[in-house]
Amino acid sequence: MTIYGVAFLAFCFLVGKILGNLLGDVLGFNGDIGGVGFAMIILILGHSYLQRNDMIEAPSTKGIMFWSNMYIPVIIAMAATQNVHAALSGGWVALLAGLTATAAGFYLVPVLSKIGRAPTNPNA
């Protein structure tokens, strides 16, 4: 049943969020650290376990896939609800700070992507 998949996804999501918030508490920061990341890992491991043991049917998986496909519409709605005026009203300091930080991030992607690549090369 579709709802089983959605419920399983909700379970993973909430457990991940709780773990993220607990980690935040432990580290003395009142918020969520990595909740989405934990939830994703729980979902991947949990789903492959259920699948291996024939405990999840195709319609249930479809319930998860539906939400997976819904994320682009959600992102579009999110774009439409951004505080674009704040970005424009922060002046040059905000514009340059945001721009340089992002540009530096872009620039470093190919540099840091080399880490952990080509494990056969002893010089890497």
Added chain:
Amino acid sequence: MIDTITQVLVKNGLIFGFLLVGCIMLLSVWFSNAITKKKIPGVAIAILVGLGLALFGGKKGIADIPLFSGMALLGGSMLRDFTVVATAMGADLDKIKHAGLAGTIALFVGVIGSFFFGAVVAYTLGYHDAESIATIGAGACTYIVGPITGGALGASSEVIAISIAAGVVKTIITTIGTPLVAKAIKLDNPHSAVVFGGLIGTTSGVAAGLAATDPKLVPYGALTATFYTGLGCLLCPSILYFLVKILVG
């Protein structure tokens, strides 16, 4: 009659949001195919349309207009995180494991690097007290790290507003810029998407930017990005602030 229709749409805001986003998507995909000959992906155009619509509102973008208030629920953090988690179904755990070290390093480099560049800009443009510099530096991480750092350090509300703006600028530049630079920075595989998420860190920007580039990469980027704001909130008001304090006195 108009009143009745409006009332129905406001009362069923989330559902109206589905219809609205569906229409945006339909027009964007048509525009992508017919006008740009698929050179600009439909998703990228739809996200730009979304940002354009946000200009009509204020703090919550178009959701500030009562008729479109349902968009805040559809595009809010709850459904964003829920759907992003669901995208993990398409992710390969081995590839994540493989990129784990690079992703972790990217997180630290991303937070410290963003803070550094934000702080340098703040200093160059006339902010010389450690609290303001650190707050604006934190804002260059994400728009959540900025105000949390500013609040912890007791920065002025003007500086906190600038730090939020810096973070929003980052989100928007990431959203628009990622598909444009993807080829140049070799952002075309799960490994570099994990690194990208760690370096940029704004969950909204990373998810939207990767969606416009290649939706298959979203779970990998989102996975690391989700740790970024937390890490930033830990490092910025503490170690990084003290470093600034030592440097500027």
